[in-house]
């Protein structure tokens with residue numbers, strides 16, 4: 001054995017007992033040679049890369065492998081497996097003979113770049129015998145990124161007077177880190193001149209303070225730099241090349257589960273130590289922390305855990321729990337949003353995969369899983385959900401371009417495929433207009449499934465019956481079944497035909513893609529009147545055709561004017577506007593806007609739901625002009641009036657005007673008094689106070705009212721008369737005779753009144769409208785059941801809030817879609833998002849009566865559909881009702 005090998009062997013055995021390694025002196029003593037000889041041999045071994053030398057004094061030597069392994073031992077747990085090779089490389093660079101090699105660490109934010117630099121410095125310090133710690137100076141270049149001079153001054157130091165404000169000499173970090181480590185984070189923020197200076201320092205160990213021209217300074221720094229950027233792009237090539245060791249830290253998503261577990265344990269341990277109590281974690285919470293997407297990497301994981309622990313700790317302090325237990329609910333909303341999104345995707349994919357193994361997804365088995373002993377409504381909800389998912393999977397998986405014509409042929413029998421193609425062309429009238437050929441092929445996949453299953457005789461006793469809520473689709477399914485029977489002798493049982501209806505439902509029920517060239521804008525008084533009418537119409541037509549502008553009482557006409565104008569200008573393709581308004585003062589608005597923005601506008605007042613529906617429908621016909629749509633809509637105004645001879649005045653609402661002189665206030669008293677006398681047959685009558693100027697006795701306001709209302713009578717302390725409207729003096733009204741006169745007048749006018757708001761959307765019509773409308777928008781509920789409940793429980797609410805038919809219709813639709821959304825949120829775990837979507841009005845107060853009047857219906861909905869309607873939504877409902 002030569003001397004070199006002897007030194008190596010001795011070093012190896014020495015480090016078994018002294019893990020920190022041996023100095024030249026230690027080896028010299030052991031081998032009984034002199035120190036300089038030992039040092040010479042040790043350095044030779046270093047050159048051969050067999051031995052490493054640690055910085056600090058005295059210099060210590062360790063064999064290469066042993067050094068990294070033993071020094072890492074306590075850090076291993078913390079850095080995880082994927083970091084091991086990185087750390088090894090870093091250590092090798094750091095303990096490089098003569099001088100440590102500069103290291104550049106790259107990686108996304110939060111991957112642990114700073115952590116790695118700190119770890120390296122700790123290892124170095126641990127191995128050094130020097131009682132004095134090796135300096136480890138860290139600096140983030142981003143902190144001074146806006147001031148390059150100051151940034152460079154911080155690093156290299158400043159000579160007094162170097163720039164304005166440099167009033168004294170300043171030592172730089174390079175100087176402070178002499179014989180130690182300087183960690184420069186976000187190094188790409190250094191300006192090119194700074195990068196050059198750094199390069200020079202790394203290359204020659206020489207630098208100058210800012211402002212110094214001649215004096216050269218020396219510093220022996222081990223440089224570690226880090227950047228989130230691509231160094232090939234963000235650094236000067238010379239500097240970039242000078243980093244001979246480049247380490248890239250992997251993002252969290254590329255680390256193993258095991259490593260993530262280690263990190264989780266580590267962070268929990270740290271939190272536990274801070275709280276000084278026991279810390280438990282629920283399984284579901286642990287699973288989420290181990291799997292959720294964490295774009296901010298370890299840094300984010302750590303802070304998410306810290307936040308969650310703080311919440312759990314708070315619960316513990318409030319005595320809600322006797323130990324700190326980290327639960328799913330402690331995780332932040334943002335984190336959970338991501339998790340839910342991921343679960344949804346996974347569910348979908350896993351289902352697709354499940355089906356991958358069999359030739360086609362199998363709905364029959366799925367349907368059989370449903371426990372038929374559950375309440376009908378729940379079964380229904382589940383059934384619909386399963387069917388929808390089934391159709392979704394079929395259409396996602398087999399949609400073109402994934403599936404070519406040949407592809408379809410492989411999956412569907414030729415006769416069936418041909419028959420469907422033929423049906424698509426021949427049954428145009430019987431099938432919903434929105435049905436695409438692709439949809440029919442997807443149905444073909446299912447029918448193929450049916451064929452296969454009925455051959456095996458498995459299905460007949462198992463398919464539960466489910467009925468599509470929309471009659472339109474059911475009828476189409478019947479027609480199609482008939483066609484298939486005639487053409488290819490496919491004899492489908494009733495349940496299959498019912499199931500087929502689901503396949504015919506439009507793929508895009510709510511497209512707002514239709515380009516209208518004539519816009520329909522609806523402007524009415526009241527907080528939600530326009531919105532609710534527009535909602536009903538848009539839902540029924542499946543398109544956002546009506547643009548609603550509500551005019552709450554506190555909004556001025558000017559504001560409304562501006563909003564209408566903006567609404568028109570929003571769409572540059574608009575060639576004309578049909579403005580639907582409720583009362584007179586808005587009629588002139590259209591003319592004024594037309595002058596201002598030069599777009600033809602026509603206005604119709606006294607708008608009702610049938611007009612809105614008609615305007616919406618006609619606006620979808622691209623060939624119709626503004627005038628044509630206007631005329632058609634106008635016709636609809638009278639559509640529900642039985643007797644055509646009764647024209648204009650017939651559709652007006654009834655009004656009783658109570659008048660008094662300004663400031664007298666008597667009219668309001670009268671108003672309250674009259675309202676008490678109105679029977680249920682006269683609930684439509686509006687009672688309005690009109691103040692008359694005592695000097696001019698001007699009756700213009702009353703005349704204006706007359707053109708929009710059917711004025712039953714004017715009652716007041718001031719004697720006013722306008723054409724053919726009876727006047728009842730206040731004193732007379734207070735006598736018996738007066739009351740009976742008013743009652744007579746009401747009776748008389750009652751017979752004349754026969755307009756939409758009062759009666760002609762008869763119950764039957766009402767129910768059909770809702771049934772169709774809800775059928776289009778809901779997924780989980782059966783509209784029929786919903787309608788039965790509303791029919792029973794809605795009347796008292798309607799009477800309480802005094803909605804007209806339009807408002808009520810709007811509320812029915814609203815409730816239907818609301819319940820559907822709640823079920824969806826429950827099933828998809830998105831209740832929090834749903835709650836968040838409700839606008840919070842802190843000032844709103846709900847009276848006891850309001851709450852009570854709603855409570856019966858709401859609890860009925862809750863029990864029938866097995867849902868819990870959140871309090872905030874209940875509040876919102878009351879608000880909407882007013």
Ligand SMILES: Nc1ncnc2c1ncn2[C@@H]1O[C@H](COP(=O)(O)OP(=O)(O)OP(=O)(O)O)[C@@H](O)[C@H]1O
Pocket residue numbers: 078079080083107108109110111112113114115116185228263266298299300302
């Ligand atoms: N392997 C690890 N073990 C334990 N904790 C770690 C580990 N890696 C990183 N951390 C912790 O994660 C947090 C973020 O790490 P660090 O600040 O080092 O990331 P970074 O890459 O420097 O981020 P940035 O680019 O945003 O500065 C720190 O609190 C750090 O202590």
